Amino acid sequence: MVDNDRWGNLLAHCILIVGVALVVFPIYIAVIASTHTGSTFLSGTLPLLPGKEAWTNYTTVIFEGRSRAGTPPIAQMLWNSFIMAMAITIGKLSISLLSAFAIVYFQFRFRLFFFWIIFLTLMLPVEVRIVPTFQVVADLGMLNSFAGLSIPLIASATATFLFRQFFMTIPEEMLEAARVDGAGPLKFFKDILLPLSITNIAALFVIMFIYGWNQYLWPLLITTDPSYYTIVMGIQRMATGGDSEPLWHLVMATVVVAALPPVLVILFMQRLFVKGLTETEK
Amino acid sequence: MSSIRILNLSKVYDDSTHAVKQINLNIDDGEFIVLVGPSGCGKSTLLRMIAGLETISDGELYIGDRLVNNLEPAERDIAMVFQNYALYPHMTVYKNMAYGLKNRGFSASEIEERVQKTAKMLEIEQFLTRKPKALSGGQRQRVAMGRALVREPAAFLLDEPLSNLDAKLRVQMRVEIKQLQKRLKTTSLYVTHDQLEAMTLGDRLVVLNQGQVEQVGAPLEVYNRPETLFVAGFIGSPSMNLIDIDHLDKSINAHALSSLPKGTDILGIRPDCLSSSQPNEPSIQLECNMTLFEPSGAESHLYMSLKDQQQILIMRVESLKQEFSEPYFKVYAKIKDIHPFNKLSGKRTD
Ligand SMILES: Nc1ncnc2c1ncn2[C@@H]1O[C@H](COP(=O)(O)OP(=O)(O)OP(=O)(O)O)[C@@H](O)[C@H]1O
Numbered sequence: 293m294v295d296n297d298r299w300g301n302l303l304a305h306c307i308l309i310v311g312v313a314l315v316v317f318p319i320y321i322a323v324i325a326s327t328h329t330g331s332t333f334l335s336g337t338l339p340l341l342p343g344k345e346a347w348t349n350y351t352t353v354i355f356e357g358r359s360r361a362g363t364p365p366i367a368q369m370l371w372n373s374f375i376m377a378m379a380i381t382i383g384k385l386s387i388s389l390l391s392a393f394a395i396v397y398f399q400f401r402f403r404l405f406f407f408w409i410i411f412l413t414l415m416l417p418v419e420v421r422i423v424p425t426f427q428v429v430a431d432l433g434m435l436n437s438f439a440g441l442s443i444p445l446i447a448s449a450t451a452t453f454l455f456r457q458f459f460m461t462i463p464e465e466m467l468e469a470a471r472v473d474g475a476g477p478l479k480f481f482k483d484i485l486l487p488l489s490i491t492n493i494a495a496l497f498v499i500m501f502i503y504g505w506n507q508y509l510w511p512l513l514i515t516t517d518p519s520y521y522t523i524v525m526g527i528q529r530m531a532t533g534g535d536s537e538p539l540w541h542l543v544m545a546t547v548v549v550a551a552l553p554p555v556l557v558i559l560f561m562q563r564l565f566v567k568g569l570t571e572t573e574k
Numbered sequence: 575m576s577s578i579r580i581l582n583l584s585k586v587y588d589d590s591t592h593a594v595k596q597i598n599l600n601i602d603d604g605e606f607i608v609l610v611g612p613s614g615c616g617k618s619t620l621l622r623m624i625a626g627l628e629t630i631s632d633g634e635l636y637i638g639d640r641l642v643n644n645l646e647p648a649e650r651d652i653a654m655v656f657q658n659y660a661l662y663p664h665m666t667v668y669k670n671m672a673y674g675l676k677n678r679g680f681s682a683s684e685i686e687e688r689v690q691k692t693a694k695m696l697e698i699e700q701f702l703t704r705k706p707k708a709l710s711g712g713q714r715q716r717v718a719m720g721r722a723l724v725r726e727p728a729a730f731l732l733d734e735p736l737s738n739l740d741a742k743l744r745v746q747m748r749v750e751i752k753q754l755q756k757r758l759k760t761t762s763l764y765v766t767h768d769q770l771e772a773m774t775l776g777d778r779l780v781v782l783n784q785g786q787v788e789q790v791g792a793p794l795e796v797y798n799r800p801e802t803l804f805v806a807g808f809i810g811s812p813s814m815n816l817i818d819i820d821h822l823d824k825s826i827n828a829h830a831l832s833s834l835p836k837g838t839d840i841l842g843i844r845p846d847c848l849s850s851s852q853p854n855e856p857s858i859q860l861e862c863n864m865t866l867f868e869p870s871g872a873e874s875h876l877y878m879s880l881k882d883q884q885q886i887l888i889m890r891v892e893s894l895k896q897e898f899s900e901p902y903f904k905v906y907a908k909i910k911d912i913h914p915f916n917k918l919s920g921k922r923t924d
């Protein structure tokens with residue numbers, strides 16, 4: 293496609309390197325900043341090499357928190373975020389798998405109507421419907437609870453839509469063979485559709501988990517009890533809360549820790565979907 | 575093992591396509607029936623109705639003594655082999671074969687025994703732990719057969735099972751399927767549009783056209799005595815020459831034509847019943863010139879056009895002879911080799 297022109301190659305690499313630097317540099321700064329004392333930060337110039345305070349900074353954020361700013365130790369917040377992200381991910385996946393299954397494989401009245409209703413909600417992200425959703429959650433007494441944190445975010449048109457498209461590419465004979473083999477609808481779902489969808493599930497798992505992990509506005513709105521704070525809102529509180537100047541070195545340490553779980557999820561799931569890609573075929 | 579009775583079976587699709595029209599057929603226990611017909615004539619539809627994958631619009635279907643119109647495919651005790659095999663890609667060959675048994679509540683030891691037995695019969699034992707992707711087309715075909723056989727069903731339904739194989743493998747599998755069926759004596763319905771499969775496989779041939787049965791009979795019976803113009807043109811390769819009586823030289827052939835049954839206006843002559851030398855028995859003669867010689871090893875075919883007519887005839891010849899290159903030469907067909915038809919009714923007249 294591209295010919296082996298040396299200068300072209302060089303140019304392409306330059307552009308790529310600049311691009312990568314743009315993305316990576318802020319992350320690098322965050323990592324570096326988390327290893328210095330707070331005063332280094334306030335002196336105005338950002339050091340480009342790691343400092344010596346890594347251990348103290350990280351142990352402080354993980355085990356002590358910043359009680360003055362009203363944030364609990366981040367271990368607690370990490371756990372809260374994890375629970376919320378997992379609940380959202382698993383909830384979204386199960387609901388969208390089931391609804392895609394219903395839409396593709398069952399003939400019922402208004403089937404297309406329901407599909408379009410689901411599709412329309414694609415255009416209504418949380419931020420748009422946040423006020424009515426808050427009202428509902430508050431009336432149901434779900435403020436300051438994991439249920440309140442996750443349930444309103446579970447409905448997912450995107451995943452339903454993707455699974456629907458995927459199911460429609462599975463040849464009809466697969467269903468027919470299963471019917472002849474005596475598999476009812478649920479058996480077919482469990483024994484054939486689920487294993488065939490594993491690659492898609494893994495990919496969506498990553499996307500959904502990060503979506504859940506990065507939720508900011510919604511947790512901020514419905515949690516007042518610090519024991520339900522999530523890590524992302526914790527960072528915000530650390531940066532703005534309290535009377536004193538924000539302790540940037542601690543904020544940066546928190547940021548670095550908060551970025552780890554999504555990375556781990558990606559690494560873990562990637563094995564699954566690379567495996568899926570090489571093993572399944574339709 | 576059971577018989578299958580089809581009574582006035584009809585299928586009308588939602589878009590009011592009348593795919594199968596009032597079909598009646600009795601299939602005996604252990605019989606091998608081949609359904610054949612042009613594309614879109616309703617073969618698959620009929621087979622899928624028997625399998626229970628397509629609802630029955632009208633009529634009755636009995637497998638054994640049971641009326642199965644409203645039973646699920648699994649309850650009909652049939653097994654189906656699909657054209658694209660429809661193997662479960664994420665399961666090993668063993669699991670593919672065991673799945674139907676597992677769903678029917680067979681014990682693990684019985685499943686093991688049956689799968690091993692079937693795998694041995696089909697010579698796929700060494701593939702049992704592989705997934706379908708790691709098999710060749712022919713091996714996948716065997717696994718698809720195995721998945722059907724392992725259930726020991728009342729009837730096998732096969733929808734063009736060999737059409738995805740190359741020519742050589744197809745011949746080999748054809749022979750194997752025939753032998754298997756003879757051995758297991760399981761009632762089988764086999765859909766194909768391949769002439770050779772149709773002629774060689776079945777005990778009886780069912781020729782379908784536009785959702786209706788044209789003729790039912792043993793393959794040779796159908797070949798030797800096609801009852802309708804459609805069957806005459808469809809069965810046999812290359813297909814039968816159907817010559818309009820008006821295209822013949824009436825004066826030369828007057829005597830021969832007078833011996834044909836009343837109402838005959840189409841003469842059906844197989845390519846191998848034409849010859850370039852005059853037989854010493856009653857025959858008709860045609861004047862032709864050569865348009866194409868098609869050698870194909872064992873037998874060659876000569877394409878000719880009738881003098882003063884558009885019609886193309888096909889004759890089987892052993893070699894290209896000198897006389898064919900003359901502007902016009904004569905070919906002959908014995909009266910007894912002629913299948914007389916009536917154009918209007920489409921039926922045989924004798
Ligand atoms: N789901 C459907 N809805 C409407 N019409 C259909 C449907 N399936 C098949 N048909 C029509 O029914 C007729 C018979 O189709 P069928 O698949 O039985 O043909 P066939 O004999 O198996 O042909 P082929 O040899 O090409 O497989 C065709 O005219 C087809 O267009």
Ligand SMILES: [Mg+2]
Pocket residue numbers: 617618619
């Ligand atoms: Mg078909």
